[in-house]
Amino acid sequence: MSQDLDQVYRLEAGRVLATLIRLVGDFDLAEEALQDAFASAAEQWARWGPPVNAAAWLVGVGRRKAIDRLRRRNLISRKQLDLEMAVAIETQIAPWPDGDDTFGDDMLRLIFTCCHPALGVDAQVALILNTVCGLSVEAVARAFLAHKETIAQRLVRAKRKIRLAGIPYETPGPERIEARVEGVLAAIYLVFNEGYAASSGPDLMRGDLCREAIRLARLMIELLALMLLHDSRRLARASAEGDIILLEDQDRGLWDQGEIGEGLALVDRALRAPGYPSPYAVQAAIAALHARAGHYSETDWRQIAGLYEVLARLLPSPVVELNRAIAISMVDGPARALALLDALAARGELDLYHPLPAARAEMLSRLGRRDEAIEAARAALAAAKLEPERRLLARRLAILSG
């Protein structure tokens, strides 16, 4: 690998792998696809230059490579399962996580899966370094002064257990998250200690372990900030009947000021850290701006729109663009936002994602285009699946039609 690509690998491999695992539903296949994607990158970037967004490019290519691999495997094995998996990946509608208030982000999913208590601690640490931090098997072995075969064997066993025992690839629910965060922190500390204990030695690799541990711990702090700030609104987000209450209608007196204070302090610290902010820090900063507004009308939409623009560059996804368009509507008005939403709709990536037609309905209604607004609101209702969402959209449709 060239120097540049090596750099990209160290920075992006974890994130790209995390998304690929979710898309293809299998650790091993995702890792093969990741290697394929980097092999393509080595070839194509040398000729055409690197793409604007390396991570998105790698995910896209990796996804196609995984499908190719399954189809080839099916030709040899004739296993129906391989073919079904290939078709399942191909027909995924929106390969992006939905909602901006779920912290079920891919990187977090990967960290929690690697640190699942059903895996041995040694296996957890090796998995984290290999997948999240993107260290090669050789590098992990060197760091632990272990044989390459020992580490390779440990990784194979751990991945096999994840698959066969049905360890879920997800962020644990609120009832389990506290205990699981402890497990993640313990694993990160082990990574750090492994490096720290030998930091006087000449082996640079071991000093790297300390840096990786600090990078992971920072990530966890940013995630914690994001979780605290989102969770602080929990009581205000739904009525006693289980109906959704939108941000603009929430009783801000119900927001948990303790959680907000803690979250804001963490965000400030994360944003002051040297280097590029992580996508989590940016998302937490957006949540912080909402938390700081005493009233909906005092929300700093200009800054929020700016932060969404930063986020769209760090973590390009149509869902982020949708949120950015909504923020822009609060600064520049509904006409500009509607143009962005229409462009987004034309790309078709969010076809079954009801917040898109719901946002269009909102903009059209603000522009006084009532018939089109009703049509968009109907499309949103048809696409929504969860009962509380359906009730909310039905209420809004009724107001528009009434």
Added chain:
Amino acid sequence: MQYLLLIYSNEAEFSALPEPELTAIMGDYGAFTQSIIASGAFKAGDRLEWASTATTVRIRDGKTSITDGPFAETREQLGGYYMIEAKDLDEATAIAARVPGAKYGSVEVRPVFAMS
């Protein structure tokens, strides 16, 4: 996925329990079994006879040998099992944690081999 929950406990301690405690535990088992039947997770489940009634079968060099007792003497013995259907390991371990025996013994969670 299907999981087998293997319930281990110390038989000596278990059989020394006073009658009211034993009745309470059986009541807990009854309630737990009913709850997983109602939730649809239950596939099968039984209490086993004491480990002392176990017989081990092996074939070595073409000869069948039948010996008394379980495969290995351990502090805790297999006393019962449930076969359950669960979405993933987290759901399976959550159900395993509700098996009354988890409080005084242990419950091993094993995925059932998937034929494909």
